[in-house]
Amino acid sequence: MKPVIALVGRPNVGKSTLFNRLTKSRDAIVADYAGLTRDRHYGEGRVSGREFIVIDTGGFEPDCSSGIFQEMAKQTRQAVAEADAVIFVVDLRAGLSGQDHDIAQYLRGANKRVLLAVNKAEGMSESPLVSEFYELGMGEPIPVSSAHGQGIRSLLDMALEGFFDEEDEEDEVDDENRPIRLAVAGRPNVGKSTLINTWLGEERLVAFDMPGTTRDAISVPFERNGQRYELIDTAGLRRKGKVFEAIEKFSVVKTLQAISDANVVLLLIDATQGVTDQDAHIAGYILESGRAVVVAINKWDAVDTYQREMLQRSIETRLAFLRFAPILNISAKRRQGLGPLWAALGDAWRSATCKMPTPVLTRLLHEAVEFQQPKRAGTSRPKLRYAHQGGQNPPVIVIHGNALEHVTEAYKRFLESRFREHFKLSGTPLRIEMKLSANPFDQS
Numbered sequence: 001m002k003p004v005i006a007l008v009g010r011p012n013v014g015k016s017t018l019f020n021r022l023t024k025s026r027d028a029i030v031a032d033y034a035g036l037t038r039d040r041h042y043g044e045g046r047v048s049g050r051e052f053i054v055i056d057t058g059g060f061e062p063d064c065s066s067g068i069f070q071e072m073a074k075q076t077r078q079a080v081a082e083a084d085a086v087i088f089v090v091d092l093r094a095g096l097s098g099q100d101h102d103i104a105q106y107l108r109g110a111n112k113r114v115l116l117a118v119n120k121a122e123g124m125s126e127s128p129l130v131s132e133f134y135e136l137g138m139g140e141p142i143p144v145s146s147a148h149g150q151g152i153r154s155l156l157d158m159a160l161e162g163f164f165d166e167e168d169e170e171d172e173v174d175d176e177n178r179p180i181r182l183a184v185a186g187r188p189n190v191g192k193s194t195l196i197n198t199w200l201g202e203e204r205l206v207a208f209d210m211p212g213t214t215r216d217a218i219s220v221p222f223e224r225n226g227q228r229y230e231l232i233d234t235a236g237l238r239r240k241g242k243v244f245e246a247i248e249k250f251s252v253v254k255t256l257q258a259i260s261d262a263n264v265v266l267l268l269i270d271a272t273q274g275v276t277d278q279d280a281h282i283a284g285y286i287l288e289s290g291r292a293v294v295v296a297i298n299k300w301d302a303v304d305t306y307q308r309e310m311l312q313r314s315i316e317t318r319l320a321f322l323r324f325a326p327i328l329n330i331s332a333k334r335r336q337g338l339g340p341l342w343a344a345l346g347d348a349w350r351s352a353t354c355k356m357p358t359p360v361l362t363r364l365l366h367e368a369v370e371f372q373q374p375k376r377a378g379t380s381r382p383k384l385r386y387a388h389q390g391g392q393n394p395p396v397i398v399i400h401g402n403a404l405e406h407v408t409e410a411y412k413r414f415l416e417s418r419f420r421e422h423f424k425l426s427g428t429p430l431r432i433e434m435k436l437s438a439n440p441f442d443q444s
Helices: 015-023 067-082 098-108 130-136 152-160 192-200 246-261 277-289 305-318 338-352 358-371 409-423
Strands: 004-008 041-047 050-056 085-091 113-119 180-186 218-224 227-233 264-270 292-298 327-329 383-391 396-402 431-436
Touching: 004 015, 004 067, 015 041, 015 050, 015 085, 015 113, 015 152, 041 152, 041 218, 085 098, 085 130, 085 152, 098 130, 113 130, 113 152, 180 192, 180 246, 180 277, 192 218, 192 227, 192 264, 246 277, 264 277, 264 338, 277 292, 277 305, 292 338, 327 338, 358 383, 358 409, 409 431
Parallel strands: 004 050, 004 085, 085 113, 180 227, 180 264, 264 292, 292 327, 396 431
Antiparallel strands: 041 050, 218 227, 383 396
16 A cells, blocks of 8 residues: 655645655646645655655645635545645744644644644755744654755655555556546536535535635546546636636646546536536537547536526537537436436447457448448549548547548548447547548659
8 A cells, every 4th residue: 555645734835836746746736826725636656666645735724614714624634534644834934823833733633643844945954943843843843845856855755764664566557457537527616526526425525615616637536336537626617708817727727638638528517507608618628639528417406497498409509519429417416317427428438449440440431432422523533442540539530542632521420420320439529530542653
């Protein structure tokens, strides 16, 4: 088992910067802005062959009893409970605060190994200001600089001490056994975090009745019926004109990256709001990225018959380009429709990674041409000779022949429908590429 290290501290002391340093990534959003991180954020680190898990947490206010900060405190308490060691991060330049004392008091009762990291100590490791933090009663303060990497290796060695007495065998992860990366995307406040919490059976993510609660793309491991998943809760995407804070602009980038890196995307739509222009923009980006997609209409239990009819019409008009995607009605809060949703997600993944043998594709191509030939272009007609698979997730079919530049988009859609029908593709875009045969007499 990999040891788990939780990073705890008040807002804006550099926990996310330390997280990125330990994981050698840029997975956590970092900015000079208090209260940026809100959920637990997991990442994997490795040093000298030793692997460990790091949990980044939001600014901790142990005594807060209301609002979003209460939910953030709940996430931090859960991270401490899961951790084998806790790194308590304080800010040398800001000095000791009453909130640091409150956090220290909580950690003393948590019965965990705690290391006190005095951050932002670049050039000040010998400063008498460091000794001020002995007052917390958490042991010797360790001066570090997350931004510059000073003192991080010593801090990590102390945190991992005793966990690697015996050499652990490294397990090679086969590509076929890798978890399916499932991103949940949509506008703010449609219920993305609530849905993931329902799947997990715990309040793993902050779900709060306020748009924009999730700001980072949060990844959570999950297993269902023997299949491993990596659930990715993304920040809600607003229209560009509505994105005022620089932090939200970072969140948009993280969400678009999460969609691009995912294998399957679940597009969540609020039944009470209908399909908006922004929903269509998000769907368009998913399609451009080539990701498999399933559309779920959340809060279905909260709309009447008339609203459902209007919703159906808006789906047919605004999401017409996603005709290949299954559309399901669910209620994340009431756990309704989740079984069929998982079945649709599984079908989308299988379709996206479907293997298409070259003989079968070529036979289907010839049958399609025999049924309906491509339109003439002048005196010649495009000749489609053979086809083979050129990629997966999304599936790509490459067709070879002559004069293929004259094949119309309508005929490509006709071919796509024939291939989809045979391979029973659902929830994944299918790309068809035309490749001209080289002319051996061409001297250019």
